[in-house]
Amino acid sequence: MIPHERSLVEKWKDKPFVIIGVNSDGTDTAEGKKGFDAQRKEMGVTWRSFRNEGNTPPISDSWRVQGWPTLYFIDHDGVIRHKDLRDEEQMEKALEEMIHAAEEAAKANDKKPAKPGK
Amino acid sequence: MSRPTLAALLLLALPNWALAQGGDSPPATQQDPQAAYDNLVKDLNKAMAEWQTAAQAAYEKAKAEGAKSLPAIAMNPPTKEFIGRAQELAAQYAGTDDAVRFLGFIVKSASQERNAVKKAVETLASDHAKSPAIGDVIEHLGMAINFGAKKQVMSLLDEVVANHADADCKAKAMVTRGTIRLESARSEADRKAAEEDLRGVAKVTKDEGLLQQAKDALFEIEHLQIGCTAPEIAGVDTEGVAFKLSDYRGKVVLLDFWGFW
Numbered sequence: 001m002i003p004h005e006r007s008l009v010e011k012w013k014d015k016p017f018v019i020i021g022v023n024s025d026g027t028d029t030a031e032g033k034k035g036f037d038a039q040r041k042e043m044g045v046t047w048r049s050f051r052n053e054g055n056t057p058p059i060s061d062s063w064r065v066q067g068w069p070t071l072y073f074i075d076h077d078g079v080i081r082h083k084d085l086r087d088e089e090q091m092e093k094a095l096e097e098m099i100h101a102a103e104e105a106a107k108a109n110d111k112k113p114a115k116p117g118k
Numbered sequence: 119m120s121r122p123t124l125a126a127l128l129l130l131a132l133p134n135w136a137l138a139q140g141g142d143s144p145p146a147t148q149q150d151p152q153a154a155y156d157n158l159v160k161d162l163n164k165a166m167a168e169w170q171t172a173a174q175a176a177y178e179k180a181k182a183e184g185a186k187s188l189p190a191i192a193m194n195p196p197t198k199e200f201i202g203r204a205q206e207l208a209a210q211y212a213g214t215d216d217a218v219r220f221l222g223f224i225v226k227s228a229s230q231e232r233n234a235v236k237k238a239v240e241t242l243a244s245d246h247a248k249s250p251a252i253g254d255v256i257e258h259l260g261m262a263i264n265f266g267a268k269k270q271v272m273s274l275l276d277e278v279v280a281n282h283a284d285a286d287c288k289a290k291a292m293v294t295r296g297t298i299r300l301e302s303a304r305s306e307a308d309r310k311a312a313e314e315d316l317r318g319v320a321k322v323t324k325d326e327g328l329l330q331q332a333k334d335a336l337f338e339i340e341h342l343q344i345g346c347t348a349p350e351i352a353g354v355d356t357e358g359v360a361f362k363l364s365d366y367r368g369k370v371v372l373l374d375f376w377g378f379w
Contacts, residue, residue, distance in 0.1 A: 001376070003375075005202055005372075005374070008159060008372070014316075015370075016368060016369040016370060017370045017372075018366055018370070018371055018372070019371075019372045019374055020366065020367050020371050020372070020373050020374070020377045021373075021374045021375075021376050022351075022357055022373065022374070022376070023376060023377055024377055024379065025356075025378050027126060027356040032354070035378075036356060039378045040210050040378075043378070048355050048356075048361070049356050049376075050351055050353045050354070050355060050361075051354050051356055051358070052353070052354060052375075053350040054245065056351075058376055059351055059375075061334075061351070061352065062327065062334075062337065062349070063342060064334065064335070064337070064338045064342060064376070065293065065375045067378045068375055068376065068377060069374055069377075070127075070374075070377075071373065071374055072348065072371075072372075073371075073372060074348045074368060074370070074371040074372075074373055075375075076346050076367065076368050076369060076370060077347075077367070078223050078342070078347050078364060078367055079345065079346070079347055079348070080342065080344050080345065080346050080348050081344060082139075082344065083342075083344060087277040089182075095370060095372065098370040099370050102368065102369060105368075106368065111232060118334065
């Protein structure tokens with residue numbers, strides 16, 4: 001999981017693509033944060049994560065997460081396009097299509113005049 | 119893909135084992151089903167605590183020795199004996215409301231005893247669907263699904279929704295059935311059936327906990343499906359810096375609920 005994600009971040013570092021994590025490893029305590037930072041370094045996790053702590057972790061609860069890891073694929077407009085693709089090949093294919101769409105949308109935006117026409 | 123660690127397994131196991139023991143009930147005769155239940159729970163909790171200690175030690179040892187897989191003990195909590203005892207007690211009180219709690223115990227406490235769970239849910243459906251005691255069991259039925267007892271669970275819930283006299287019991291069964299339907303939904307029709315159950319809850323009960331459960335599940339139907347705009351997340355990162363999911367509009371976001379543990 002993490003090695004694959006690391007490779008995606010590397011592969012698409014110049015593309016409109018990010019991984020955003022939601023993490024409950026206890027980074028709200030000094031001790032938890034220390035362990036997290038050490039593992040993060042060891043595993044090469046460079047991406048940012050929301051802190052999601054407590055007995056009823058608010059983000060995973062409201063997103064109804066039943067198992068870990070859970071993945072959502074969100075496009076450049078903020079729309080959920082896939083849920084829980086696990087197969088690495090399928091994941092990459094889906095993300096490639098989504099990145100392509102994001103680039104096309106960015107191009108179309110550039111062509112528009114800075115100010116709407118008269 | 120999944121990374122089962124002993125710590126996670128133990129953590130998952132905990133809430134089930136910490137079964138309520140009925141408080142300080144007065145000393146009872148051997149025939150008293152409440153006392154028999156309390157003893158069963160007490161003995162199980164004790165065995166589970168010992169197992170957790172032993173499993174943790176075996177895990178630490180295996181880890182120190184560089185083992186790749188979990189030690190066998192970690193996957194084998196000592197539930198079999200207690201499931202057997204619960205089956206005997208359920209048989210002893212067969213047909214009465216007292217049997218319900220022993221059957222419920224089987225549903226809540228089993229770890230490998232698939233057939234026992236299936237049979238327990240089957241008996242609940244055929245003999246106890248109208249029992250006032252069934253309410254306490256309903257919330258644990260989701261677990262029975264993991265034991266391959268979905269068919270039995272659904273027929274029990276159908277029975278309770280259709281025929282139970284108590285509105286809150288009925289509502290509980292609707293929330294549970296709706297949630298199970300939602301989790302196993304493969305089509306729009308499946309989701310519609312789930313939605314119908316969940317919307318129906320408000321017509322049946324005023325219980326705030328049940329209404330909230332239904333509302334949370336409906337949120338999934340309304341906002342977390344493919345094609346929905348992702349709900350906003352506003353929080354702090356692991357460094358404590360505030361940010362929002364929508365900060366990344368314009369980019370493709372792989373949102374990953376993950377952890378090292």
